[in-house]
Amino acid sequence: GAVVSQHPSRVICKSGTSVKIECRSLDFQATTMFWYRQFPKKSLMLMATSNEGSKATYEQGVEKDKFLINHASLTLSTLTVTSAHPEDSSFYICSASLAGVLYNEQFFGPGTRLTVL
């Protein structure tokens, strides 16, 4: 159980276009989802925390108008990179959790490799 999927696994796009990445919890309902960004050989940097049905909370330095996060249902969150630039190229990873004492870990998706040309 506790499987999180991401789609697509890799995407290549042109500068100026928008790209949507989906994160799904396949066998549980995720009240909270997290979006991370990972640069090569670097750690994960939390971009934002999203709770189902409410606006995402962005970390300092993350442009909320550029990285649009939607968590419209308990099993799906989307990250849209708008007007993509080459410096947005990165590995994006989501995780999901069900808040509460019994569910005390985050489950990570396999990641999405974004390349902006």
Next chain:
Amino acid sequence: AQSVAQPEDQVNVAEGNPLTVKCTYSVSGNPYLFWYVQYPNRGLQFLLKYITGDNLVKGSYGFEAEFNKSQTSFHLKKPSALVSDSALYFCAVRDGINAGNMLTFGGGTRLMVKP
């Protein structure tokens, strides 16, 4: 604020030898500590966690970690390393038991196990 330090960028060990990947943490409340492993171009896989109870935690693939409150450490260990253990390892801490609280990751340690 919470933070995690992994002092070694890379750890090299020969197959069959014991391995240790170090992690120290700082958190204002009770620490909830995690180890994850990442293979190339993959997401994170959960290895083990410390929430409460015994200081020695056993996890997946023969890994274990020891929680040391006085030294604020949570080092990852394995008695006998395998070549297939070569990967990137992340220590993470959460301040609070709620899974909705954010995780803070260390910088990662690359483990290289040589035949």
